[in-house]
Amino acid sequence: MKPASAGLKHAPKSSQVWEVDQIQPELQSDSKRPPAHLQREISTIVADATRDNLLTRLCPRDKALLLSHAGDHSSISCTPHRADYIVPNDQWLIGMKRRLLLDLITFSSESVRCQCSQCGKPIDAKGDHLLSCPRVTSGARTSVWHDGLVRSISHVLRSFGVTHRVEPTGIVPLRDLRPDLLVSPDPESEAQGDTLLDVRTCISTNKDQLHHASVNSGHAASQGEAYKNAKWHQPASDQGCVFVPIRVEEGGRLGEACRGFLASICSRLQASGEPSFNRRAFMAFALNHIQLTNFKAVARVIQDNTYHLIPEATRAQTPSVSPALFSGVRAPTTDAHAAPRSPFDSKPHPPPSFLRGH
Numbered sequence: 505m506k507p508a509s510a511g512l513k514h515a516p517k518s519s520q521v522w523e524v525d526q527i528q529p530e531l532q533s534d535s536k537r538p539p540a541h542l543q544r545e546i547s548t549i550v551a552d553a554t555r556d557n558l559l560t561r562l563c564p565r566d567k568a569l570l571l572s573h574a575g576d577h578s579s580i581s582c583t584p585h586r587a588d589y590i591v592p593n594d595q596w597l598i599g600m601k602r603r604l605l606l607d608l609i610t611f612s613s614e615s616v617r618c619q620c621s622q623c624g625k626p627i628d629a630k631g632d633h634l635l636s637c638p639r640v641t642s643g644a645r646t647s648v649w650h651d652g653l654v655r656s657i658s659h660v661l662r663s664f665g666v667t668h669r670v671e672p673t674g675i676v677p678l679r680d681l682r683p684d685l686l687v688s689p690d691p692e693s694e695a696q697g698d699t700l701l702d703v704r705t706c707i708s709t710n711k712d713q714l715h716h717a718s719v720n721s722g723h724a725a726s727q728g729e730a731y732k733n734a735k736w737h738q739p740a741s742d743q744g745c746v747f748v749p750i751r752v753e754e755g756g757r758l759g760e761a762c763r764g765f766l767a768s769i770c771s772r773l774q775a776s777g778e779p780s781f782n783r784r785a786f787m788a789f790a791l792n793h794i795q796l797t798n799f800k801a802v803a804r805v806i807q808d809n810t811y812h813l814i815p816e817a818t819r820a821q822t823p824s825v826s827p828a829l830f831s832g833v834r835a836p837t838t839d840a841h842a843a844p845r846s847p848f849d850s851k852p853h854p855p856p857s858f859l860r861g862h
């Protein structure tokens with residue numbers, strides 16, 4: 505502890521030892537500097553005003569995607585050390601361009617437009633349709649994105665010894681319902697029922713979400729939660745189980761129920777009395793793993809659907825999506841729903857050149 509007598513009008517009494525930044529109240533009036541709290545207040549006001557000013561210039565689609573990405577505090581800030589955590593450069597570029605609200609595709613002119621080969625709707629330059637085309641929602645969006653999230657949550661639970669099963673059958677025998685995960689109750693607690701999890705991917709830029717998603721953070725995730733709660737709550741309750749909808753938006757924002765579930769697992773582990781357990785470390789690990797999976801999977805879906813949704817004839821008319829730029833890239837399969845591999849257990853194919861930057 506360092507005495508702060510230097511620079512003070514009055515030397516401290518022998519029983520007083522002050523920190524440099526703990527100037528006595530009566531001495532503060534001597535300072536020429538403005539109070540720190542006022543500086544912070546002004547900085548906050550300026551930052552808020554700047555943000556509001558920027559938001560007024562954005563279209564609803566960009567606002568919705570910005571809010572969706574604002575819910576991901578973990579994937580970008582991580583420093584991956586493990587090989588399976590590394591984000592390939594091509595996926596990183598796609599993810600960063602979407603985060604920065606930039607175009608993924610450059611059309612040669614306004615008159616040249618891609619039409620989706622599956623549904624006929626326009627393919628936008630920012631890749632939204634490549635992520636959300638209704639004709640391929642059971643393709644990469646399921647096998648890479650949805651299933652990748654299920655595996656990532658299972659990985660988090662397994663890493664901390666939480667007993668669970670993936671896609672258990674026979675839980676709700678009278679209905680055609682199968683949860684993505686079943687988490688057994690804590691053997692040390694009095695709770696008896698299992699927890700059933702249903703994972704769903706949500707897209708905030710979908711037209712039916714856009715109006716509210718552009719002004720309410722997490723709107724797409726909360727809508728997804730309400731939909732699944734209505735479907736699952738009663739059947740799960742009839743079986744003595746608790747249902748939790750796990751919703752993850754394309755930008756990484758998690759639904760409130762998902763965050764609540766992670767917090768409950770955290771409390772359960774903390775109550776187990778393991779001396780080395782650290783609550784903040786658990787949440788950081790869990791969020792990082794889930795959101796990094798999400799970040800990679802969204803890029804993979806866009807990569808995969810590039811082949812299935814952009815017609816070859818359109819590529820030929822558009823220099824930036826010329827077939828020549830696909831050289832060395834995996835040829836599209838005849839089965840549009842062919843299952844790509846997990847974003848965490850495979851080496852992805854390189855993207856077409858028009859997704860590599862301009």
Ligand SMILES: [Zn+2]
Nearest residue numbers: 620622623637
């Ligand atoms: Zn389509």
